[in-house]
Amino acid sequence: MVRQSLLGIRELAPTADWGPDPDDQRFGDPAWSSVPGYRFVLQVYLTWRRLVLAGAEAPYLPARRRQQVQFLAQVLTEALAPTNVLPGNPAALRRALDTRGTSLVRGAGNLLDDLARRRGRPAKIAPGSYRLGENLAATPGRVVHRDDLVEVLQYEPQTAEVHQVPLLLVPAWVNKFYIYDLAPGRSLVEWAVRAGFTVFAISQRDPTPDQTDLGLDEYLSRVPLRALDVVREITGSERAHLVGVCAGGLLAAITAAWLTAGGEPGVASLTLLMSALDHTPPDGGDQPMAEEIAFLTRALSRGDGLVDGGRIGVLFDLLRSRDTVWQPLVAGWLLGERPKPFDIWAWSEDGIDVPRVLFEQTLRIAADNALARGRLRVGGRPVDLSAVAQDAFVVAGLRDHIAPWETVYRSARLLGGDVAFHLVPSGHVGGIVNPPRPQADYRICADGLPPDPRVWSARATPRHESWWVAWSRWLAPRSGPRVPRRATGSARHPAGAPAPGEYARSR
Numbered sequence: 001m002v003r004q005s006l007l008g009i010r011e012l013a014p015t016a017d018w019g020p021d022p023d024d025q026r027f028g029d030p031a032w033s034s035v036p037g038y039r040f041v042l043q044v045y046l047t048w049r050r051l052v053l054a055g056a057e058a059p060y061l062p063a064r065r066r067q068q069v070q071f072l073a074q075v076l077t078e079a080l081a082p083t084n085v086l087p088g089n090p091a092a093l094r095r096a097l098d099t100r101g102t103s104l105v106r107g108a109g110n111l112l113d114d115l116a117r118r119r120g121r122p123a124k125i126a127p128g129s130y131r132l133g134e135n136l137a138a139t140p141g142r143v144v145h146r147d148d149l150v151e152v153l154q155y156e157p158q159t160a161e162v163h164q165v166p167l168l169l170v171p172a173w174v175n176k177f178y179i180y181d182l183a184p185g186r187s188l189v190e191w192a193v194r195a196g197f198t199v200f201a202i203s204q205r206d207p208t209p210d211q212t213d214l215g216l217d218e219y220l221s222r223v224p225l226r227a228l229d230v231v232r233e234i235t236g237s238e239r240a241h242l243v244g245v246c247a248g249g250l251l252a253a254i255t256a257a258w259l260t261a262g263g264e265p266g267v268a269s270l271t272l273l274m275s276a277l278d279h280t281p282p283d284g285g286d287q288p289m290a291e292e293i294a295f296l297t298r299a300l301s302r303g304d305g306l307v308d309g310g311r312i313g314v315l316f317d318l319l320r321s322r323d324t325v326w327q328p329l330v331a332g333w334l335l336g337e338r339p340k341p342f343d344i345w346a347w348s349e350d351g352i353d354v355p356r357v358l359f360e361q362t363l364r365i366a367a368d369n370a371l372a373r374g375r376l377r378v379g380g381r382p383v384d385l386s387a388v389a390q391d392a393f394v395v396a397g398l399r400d401h402i403a404p405w406e407t408v409y410r411s412a413r414l415l416g417g418d419v420a421f422h423l424v425p426s427g428h429v430g431g432i433v434n435p436p437r438p439q440a441d442y443r444i445c446a447d448g449l450p451p452d453p454r455v456w457s458a459r460a461t462p463r464h465e466s467w468w469v470a471w472s473r474w475l476a477p478r479s480g481p482r483v484p485r486r487a488t489g490s491a492r493h494p495a496g497a498p499a500p501g502e503y504a505r506s507r
Helices: 002-010 036-056 063-079 090-098 102-118 188-194 216-222 224-235 247-261 290-300 309-319 321-334 343-348 356-368 405-412 453-459 467-478 501-505
Strands: 141-146 150-155 161-163 167-170 199-204 240-245 267-273 392-397 419-424 442-444 461-463 482-484
Touching: 036 063, 063 309, 063 321, 090 102, 102 321, 141 199, 141 224, 141 501, 150 224, 150 501, 167 188, 167 224, 167 247, 188 199, 188 467, 199 224, 199 501, 216 224, 216 247, 216 356, 224 240, 224 247, 240 247, 247 267, 247 356, 267 405, 267 467, 290 309, 290 356, 309 321, 392 405, 392 467, 405 419, 405 453, 419 467, 442 467
Parallel strands: 167 199, 167 240, 240 267, 267 392, 392 419
Antiparallel strands: 141 150, 150 199, 161 482, 419 442, 442 461
């Protein structure tokens, strides 16, 4: 086995100049190919990087440790790229010469500002670029329910008639809800309201230290089920379309299965965006053990027992550190640029904390794969995804680094209804924000969902449109007849503060 590993490493010895990956923009400066010194540095770095990454996949590593080692190897090789320091970045040196050092002065100012404001994390966006309710989370709406854990928002209709069945948007519990309502023109809420849907959204509050023991049972009853009651009371509809993103998709699917187990109505369809329900390791390796889950929970928790949303954000950044850590560092500190406004960065920096018990339970569900195996019980009922007979619209991202598309695909196959699976050429968050534009596309297959995602991929064909368009088209026949537009709120749930509400603004 060791001999095979050595032979594999020997095969990595370059016989000619290697180039960076096609999507790696760090080495685009002409100096990397025209200046012998920089060309040599690039070849040394690429050779070393590939040796490290190959070593992290060595077969003699225990299966349960291999994923951790691969993660550390990826973080290490990205951190030690020559472009991350001034002497190894010809573009930054040229900018310093052209500006007579002004870019370095600005970069030093950006560094000091990041040290003061962000504890040394490079800024992704300039402070004050976005203001909630003005140029972010700006779709008109009202808070129609508030308790100590959630607000329920209802958005104002923008068509004379609306579909009978409303939508309820369920966020992940580690992020604020307005991933659904980004800048105008890039807002899924705005798109759905203009398409004639009555849209509700759940906005979760940052939990307080006395809520650290809240678990999945409490979150099921107090978040989606309570919001569903509000939606049905206001609209008079027995059912609503549930839309969930990431962990919100997990909660939406559990809600549908829980209601099915009790013979209760409530869910008209499921829309799952970048949501992993089946955590079977692709290589057959072991999942994290109890002690690893406890260690991660302690590492991410504060002294008050809550899992810190900011630390979770750092962990997610490290999963894609080239784009989320080192590119902002180079642009801000070496090139002296101020980051450009980008609504996704603004949202990603605005995390919320998570109750410790809920966080640990989520990790255990993934580690035991209890949901996919049909062994999960929530709120006193079994959760069987195969019993969920409602149709589902599923979206996965080809470049998703958090919920790989193959995992989302396997998850879609667990559902008992008719499933429309869509693969977009984007990442975890970018795939959600998909307004119609000339370059928008996705892949779909008319042959169902074969067991092997590679077979699906080979048969899938591209569609040159936004999945938002396909989603509206898919929802319409499942949403009942058109009815006159509904007023916001009701006597029992009166319209209150304007969207995005108080909880979205708190931090």
